[in-house]
Amino acid sequence: MTDDTERHNAKMAKKKAAREKIMATKTDEKGLIIVHTGKGKGKSSSAFGMIFRCIAHGMPCAVVQFIKGGMSTGERDLILGKFSDACQFHTMGEGFTWETQDKSRDIEMAQAAWEKSKELIRDATNRMVLLDEINIALRYDYLDIADVVAFLQDEKPPMTHVVLTGRNAKEELIEVADLVTEMELVKHPFRSGIKAQAGVEF
Numbered sequence: 001m002t003d004d005t006e007r008h009n010a011k012m013a014k015k016k017a018a019r020e021k022i023m024a025t026k027t028d029e030k031g032l033i034i035v036h037t038g039k040g041k042g043k044s045s046s047a048f049g050m051i052f053r054c055i056a057h058g059m060p061c062a063v064v065q066f067i068k069g070g071m072s073t074g075e076r077d078l079i080l081g082k083f084s085d086a087c088q089f090h091t092m093g094e095g096f097t098w099e100t101q102d103k104s105r106d107i108e109m110a111q112a113a114w115e116k117s118k119e120l121i122r123d124a125t126n127r128m129v130l131l132d133e134i135n136i137a138l139r140y141d142y143l144d145i146a147d148v149v150a151f152l153q154d155e156k157p158p159m160t161h162v163v164l165t166g167r168n169a170k171e172e173l174i175e176v177a178d179l180v181t182e183m184e185l186v187k188h189p190f191r192s193g194i195k196a197q198a199g200v201e202f
Helices: 003-023 042-056 073-084 103-124 134-139 145-154 171-176
Strands: 033-037 061-065 087-091 128-132 161-165 177-182
Touching: 033 042, 033 171, 042 061, 042 073, 042 087, 042 128, 042 161, 061 073, 061 103, 073 087, 087 103, 103 128, 103 134, 103 145, 134 145, 134 161, 145 171
Parallel strands: 033 161, 033 177, 061 087, 061 128, 128 161
Antiparallel strands: none
16 A cells, blocks of 8 residues: 555544544434525425435325415425325415415415424324425414424424424524524526426426
8 A cells, every 4th residue: 555545544544433433422312303494495305305215214204385385396296196105295375475465365374284284293103294484484474483483392292303494494493493404595597597497496
């Protein structure tokens, strides 16, 4: 072996030993409160990636969509077509607020979606529940953030993961979350006149 190879191997062995020491201290498991927020793309996409992981592991899960209406999406079509026995899917919204233009109806639908969410979260057989775009409903005060936080703290089963997506996550939610990821917008094709496309956005 060359000197460079020996130095590299020794460095990697040292890193491996340090990593194993750290990992040996990580022994707890718990159901996480996970928030995906920010202006960048990928919040729901990442959350659905975790839903598909649960399905692959045979872990029952559920999705509640707070804003998206009746439009076909790849995730929903795949889950309903192939995995409805593993993942319950509830599209409770009727579209984005600027499309519905009916605040009282939006509030009614958001509150119905929250009631369904609580039902699914309380069912401890569901290992993960995705609340897609709930942050939008919270931003517009269609739901009471204090009620949502109190429920997650007091009633979520210990091993259930709850994922909450959407821009502008409330500080109160970020505070109680175990994992928060903010998607940062660097560049988006929409600004160059490119419309949303199947397989990328839906």
